[in-house]
Amino acid sequence: MKTRLLHISFILSLVACKSEPIENYVDAPTESPLQIPTLFSENIIDPVIPINNPQTEEGIALGKKLFFDPILSGNNTQACADCHAPENAFTDINQFSDGINGVLGPRNSMPLFNLAWNYDEKFFWDGRAFSLENQALEPVVHINEMNSTWPEVEAKLQEHSEYPELFQQAFQTLTIDSTLVVKAIAQFERTLISSNSKFDKYLLGETDLTPEELEGFNVFMDEERGDCFHCHGSDKNPLWTDNIFHNNGLDETFTDLGLGAVTGDPADNGKFKSPSLRNLSFTAPYMHDGRFETLDQVINHYSEGLKNSSTIDPLMKKVSQGGVGLTNDDKAALKAFLLTLSDYEFISNPNFTNP
Amino acid sequence: MKNLASILCICFMFFSCHEDKDDNVLNSNVNFNFTHVWDGISVTNSEFNTIQFTNANGEQMSIEKLRYLISNITLTNTDNASFSLDGYYLIDVTNNQGLSFTPTASIPPGVYNLSFTFGFNNDDNYQNYPDLNAASWSVPEMLGGGYHYMQLEGKFIDNASAEVGYAYHAIRAVDNSGDELQFTDTFIEVDLGEITVSNNTAVTVEMNIAEWFKTPNTWDLIELNNMLMPNHDAQVMMYENGQNAFSLKSVE
Numbered sequence: 364m365k366t367r368l369l370h371i372s373f374i375l376s377l378v379a380c381k382s383e384p385i386e387n388y389v390d391a392p393t394e395s396p397l398q399i400p401t402l403f404s405e406n407i408i409d410p411v412i413p414i415n416n417p418q419t420e421e422g423i424a425l426g427k428k429l430f431f432d433p434i435l436s437g438n439n440t441q442a443c444a445d446c447h448a449p450e451n452a453f454t455d456i457n458q459f460s461d462g463i464n465g466v467l468g469p470r471n472s473m474p475l476f477n478l479a480w481n482y483d484e485k486f487f488w489d490g491r492a493f494s495l496e497n498q499a500l501e502p503v504v505h506i507n508e509m510n511s512t513w514p515e516v517e518a519k520l521q522e523h524s525e526y527p528e529l530f531q532q533a534f535q536t537l538t539i540d541s542t543l544v545v546k547a548i549a550q551f552e553r554t555l556i557s558s559n560s561k562f563d564k565y566l567l568g569e570t571d572l573t574p575e576e577l578e579g580f581n582v583f584m585d586e587e588r589g590d591c592f593h594c595h596g597s598d599k600n601p602l603w604t605d606n607i608f609h610n611n612g613l614d615e616t617f618t619d620l621g622l623g624a625v626t627g628d629p630a631d632n633g634k635f636k637s638p639s640l641r642n643l644s645f646t647a648p649y650m651h652d653g654r655f656e657t658l659d660q661v662i663n664h665y666s667e668g669l670k671n672s673s674t675i676d677p678l679m680k681k682v683s684q685g686g687v688g689l690t691n692d693d694k695a696a697l698k699a700f701l702l703t704l705s706d707y708e709f710i711s712n713p714n715f716t717n718p
Numbered sequence: 719m720k721n722l723a724s725i726l727c728i729c730f731m732f733f734s735c736h737e738d739k740d741d742n743v744l745n746s747n748v749n750f751n752f753t754h755v756w757d758g759i760s761v762t763n764s765e766f767n768t769i770q771f772t773n774a775n776g777e778q779m780s781i782e783k784l785r786y787l788i789s790n791i792t793l794t795n796t797d798n799a800s801f802s803l804d805g806y807y808l809i810d811v812t813n814n815q816g817l818s819f820t821p822t823a824s825i826p827p828g829v830y831n832l833s834f835t836f837g838f839n840n841d842d843n844y845q846n847y848p849d850l851n852a853a854s855w856s857v858p859e860m861l862g863g864g865y866h867y868m869q870l871e872g873k874f875i876d877n878a879s880a881e882v883g884y885a886y887h888a889i890r891a892v893d894n895s896g897d898e899l900q901f902t903d904t905f906i907e908v909d910l911g912e913i914t915v916s917n918n919t920a921v922t923v924e925m926n927i928a929e930w931f932k933t934p935n936t937w938d939l940i941e942l943n944n945m946l947m948p949n950h951d952a953q954v955m956m957y958e959n960g961q962n963a964f965s966l967k968s969v970e
Binding site: 585596 | 782849851852856858859880883884885944947948
């Protein structure tokens with residue numbers, strides 16, 4: 364019996380080594396791994412790519428087309444890009460974005476970049492969506508956003524002159540469903556990598572900073588002044604966010620519970636995800652509700668505008684005095700540094716603009 | 719010839735699947751569990767975010783975040799031979815992550831003295847660790863760089879009965895008041911004493927969080943609640959108080 368099994372194993376190993384006809388691979392999408400920037404590969408761990416949604420050329424191209432196509436909305440008037448504009452690092456210049464019915468949402472649109480490095484995979488300001496794919500499911504059907512239904516979207520895409528073939532190329536099926544739509548969009552979104560700011564180039568030895576910008580970095584890293592680094596990254600963390608949820612002292616009482624509404628834990632009330640400080644030149648207004656129109660207002664908030672509440676983060680020091688009390692010179696330097704994190708190549712990258 | 723090689727390969731595959739009983743006799747992996755108490759009362763993240771602890775100075779306080787780094791777990795036998803279980807571990811009580819782990823290195827069963835480093839020693843502290851960078855665990859270069867040893871945060875009740883935040887962050891002590899940084903080593907060599915390692919040994923190490931505020935320095939949160947990283951003397955006090963924070967709870 365053992366001898367027979369050995370023979371069968373041997374035959375199977377020979378069969379497995381035979382080459383298969385090349386025709387079987389003709390329709391397979393072409394792998395397109397993320398191009399990881401040097402500062403990222405040297406300093407932080409690898410991005411999150413779901414094993415069931417690898418990056419492919421065809422998937423990325425399809426996701427890009429879908430991202431800019433108003434076909435995803437109920438009346439074919441609004442695309443993802445309408446509230447996530449490339450020239451604004453994929454956010455909206457308006458405090459709140461309006462949906463297809465003209466109704467404003469309650470929060471500022473989040474910018475989109477370096478999303479594959481959100482290790483906990485909690486998306487939205489309140490972390491309510493797990494995974495980038497799941498995040499994309501919601502705006503399509505939200506009544507105050509694109510206000511469609513997935514069966515409607517699937518039907519429109521299925522009847523479209525181009526999309527079935529594009530899904531065939533990307534996923535090897537002509538049958539379009541919401542799962543494949545969000546997979547494609549997520550593939551495109553993962554390519555939105557911002558890593559070419561002035562500060563990146565400074566860290567790579569390709570440019571110099573002004574004395575004021577350097578001093579601003581010191582303010583940022585100094586626990587006795589800005590102390591920004593605990594939540595917003597550092598020269599060792601090029602994401603410039605911890606992707607964690609904090610109450611940063613905006614309000615004494617909460618009209619928007621943020622993370623608390625998702626977890627049901629009162630200790631999470633008033634907590635929102637730390638946004639990345641990259642690309643601040645393009646992403647005003649600031650905070651989850653877009654309450655601050657300028658960077659100066661943001662810096663003033665942390666310096667003397669903090670409001671106490673039960674869930675305020677312990678890192679928000681000197682709350683009783685309104686904040687850390689930066690000097691005018693510190694504020695100016697901090698602002699100059701923060702602006703070095705803006706990536707002009709990112710917002711003009713043709714790979715990310717409307718096809 | 720090819721057939722012969724293929725058959726030999728298959729034979730090797732079968733032989734390699736045989737259980738090597740010698741290995742089982744000689745080597746064991748050790749599982750570590752880290753648990754936490756406040757003077758004997760169990761603390762998990764379920765106890766976080768509520769003012770319910772009283773420190774040695776009489777201040778009522780809460781914990782909102784606790785995570786710390788240990789490294790260089792070492793087992794030394796009676797012949798003074800050391801087995802270092804390489805690596806470092808970020809123990810994140812807040813998110814209930816990393817509290818239990820099994821180093822890949824295996825050791826012969828026997829009697830050992832167990833020790834580890836709280837934080838990093840100086841050689842290890844100044845390497846580059848992408849996972850720790852991604853966890854926002856690094857220390858600013860203006861304080862010498864390297865990494866945090868511990869982040870313990872929460873609120874306490876001050877003299878005006880107000881809740882005030884504290885951030886008890888342990889790093890390598892540094893005096894940055896002069897032209898050059900002056901360091902004092904504040905990583906802690908924790909000696910947990912003797913353990914017997916056999917097959918599937920599980921070691922439970924306990925941290926008494928209250929110790930960080932107790933002995934020999936009665937910690938005054940009114941005075942020392944934030945901006946402690948650049949405070950050289952506060953870092954030395956943390957080092958002194960941390961000497962008795964860890965103990966061996968059980969070996970099973």
